[in-house]
Amino acid sequence: MQQSSELSYVHPSSTSPWGTYLSQVDRVVPYLGHLGRWAETLKRPKRALIVDVPIEMDDGTIAHFEGFRVQHNLSRGPGKGGVRFHPDVTLEEVMALSAWMTVKCAAVNLPYGGAKGGIRVDPKKLSQKELEKMTRRYTSEIGLIIGPHSDIPAPDVNTNGQIMAWMMDTYSMNTGATATGVVTGKPIHLGGSLGRVKATGRGVFVTGREAARRLGLPLQGARVAVQGFGNVGSVAAELFAEAGAKVVAVQDHTGTLVNEGGFDMPALMAHSRRTGGIAGFGAGEQVDNEAFWDVPTDILIPAALEGQISAERARRITARLVLEGANGPTVPQADDILAERGVLVVPDVICNAGGVTVSYFEWVQDFSSFFWTEDEINQRLDRIMVGALEHIWNKADEHHISLRTATFAVACERILAARQERGLYP
CATH class of the missing domain: 3.40.50.10860 (Leucine Dehydrogenase, chain A, domain 1)
Known part of the structure; x- marks a missing residue:
């Protein structure tokens, strides 16, 4: 039964x-075929x-x-x-x-x-x-x-x-x-990995860069809005700015700032670290938090908490590309609305996977007691993220499905194949 x-x-x-x-x-x-029974x-x-x-x-x-x-x-x-x-x-x-x-x-x-x-x-x-x-x-x-x-x-x-x-x-x-491998994200001198702190934000940038290229959306001059200015959002914003994009709207727990000319990211990041939030940063207009979703943008990065993109907000988003830096920021109904409006969503389960990827690197380095340079870390991260996204994109094209469903299809096939081959014990 x-x-x-x-x-x-x-x-x-x-x-x-x-x-x-x-x-x-x-x-x-x-889309799981015979594995659907699991x-x-x-x-x-x-x-x-x-x-x-x-x-x-x-x-x-x-x-x-x-x-x-x-x-x-x-x-x-x-x-x-x-x-x-x-x-x-x-x-x-x-x-x-x-x-x-x-x-x-x-x-x-x-x-x-x-x-x-x-x-x-x-x-x-x-x-x-x-x-x-x-x-x-x-x-x-x-x-x-x-x-x-x-x-x-x-x-x-x-x-x-x-x-x-x-x-x-x-x-x-x-x-x-001493068990250094029991956690990742540790300080460097306790077996932590170079590149780990910025890895999740870097992964958001890498997947965003690839998605923008496929959309024909140049990063030079692209307007970016970032919700959440912690470790993930700030690093992603910094990397997009370095690539020539303009970060025009930022929101965190202290408020929402808009700057049509684009924020000076090093200055904003320094202010946020010093004061605990973006509020009070001089170069930007403070607006109502709900107005964040109406700012004209090309790329939107929700990097705060889950459930932020509701159906109502999905109808107002102006971006062509949504990069999910947070876990679960888009509710299913909003997903459908964004798809109907032609907005491409790179889902959390691939977009923000940079952190767990470099955590894996850290775990491997702890076991071997041999550590890589930051350049090696970033090159390996870039290669894995680009390859994973390409595989998922091919699955989406094959079945004419969203990137989220394609990501789940690729991942769930691997999970359930392992479950099936291991069998049930006892």
């Missing part, structure tokens, strides 16, 4: 992260862990935070995926992010499955010592399922190299041996 894909512990809406992911899977099933595998996380993270605060009180680690699919290798610290983290969100990681790793043909983690917390309200305590306790709690050969965390929203260093040290102390 066919089992329902609905899980008892989540009740997804059509626009929730998990609901969006399930809709994407449903769209790809017709499709239900994609709709069920292999393992979901919810942990209590109690710590003593600086004022002596005891605070409890809820943490998650989800391993979606491990058919192709150990789990791989970031850890985010954010007040809106939920189990359903982490499930969806882990599933997109499964697809992303398979899309670029990395030997990983998908995983994701998070803690529901506003890290800006914690002192450095409280942040360290929370990170270490969380790592100890999920230590049951992570490891260099089982599940390898990485930075995500509001986490960074320092967080990864604490996670690596905690895991190493608990296992009795």
Whole structure:
């Protein structure tokens, strides 16, 4: 009897992260051929862990935070995926992010499955010592399922190299041996990789450059809008500006700025690092946040959180090309509207795969204790991203489907072929 894909512990809406992911899977099933019989595998996380993270605060009180680690699919290798610290983290969100990681790793043909983690917390309200305590306790709690050969965390929203260093040290102390390969995105002197910090933004640029070339859209003078000016959005914006494009609109948690002549990217990035956001930067007009979606652009880069491009916003977007720097920024209905309007979307599961690709490089370097130069890293990243996108584009042309459905088709074929060949145990 066919089992329902609905899980008892989540009740997804059509626009929730998990609901969006399930809709994407449903769209790809017709292109999976005989592997379609395994499709239900994609709709069920292999393992979901919810942990209590109690710590003593600086004022002596005891605070409890809820943490998650989800391993979606491990058919192709150990789990791989970031850890985010954010007040809106939920189990359903982490499930969806882990599933997109499964697809992303398979899309670029990395030997990983998908995983994701998070803690529901506003890290800006914690002192450095409280942040360290929370990170270490969380790592100890999920230590049951992570490891260099089982599940390898990485930075995500509001986490960074320092967080990864604490996670690596905690895991190493608990296992009795230094295990640099347990996380990626570490500081360089702890086994981190050159090029890792800018890798996700660089991947967005590389896929955007290739997509623009296929569209006949010159980057010289192209108008770019970027939502989210963190590690991904700022780096992508910087690289597009270096290629001759004009970044005319930027939005982050502090507001929205528009500059018709194009922003001075080094100056804007320096201001954002110094003040914690783009607000107050002199060379630009501050506008209402919703007005961001009406700015005339050629290329739009949503690089903030999921669910930002709604159906209503999709009708207003003026860009010819959307590059998904964030995970799940476009809801399915909006996807259809953009397609009808002739807007090309390079989906998250290939567009922002640069980060996990260089994480893979870091993991490999840690095992071999032999490290590559940054030029070598960037050349390898460029080659893998361009090759993966070309393979996906050919699939899209063959079946006359969107790049998102083609990416899922390529990735899900690899995932389910591995599942089928491994069989069911016991």
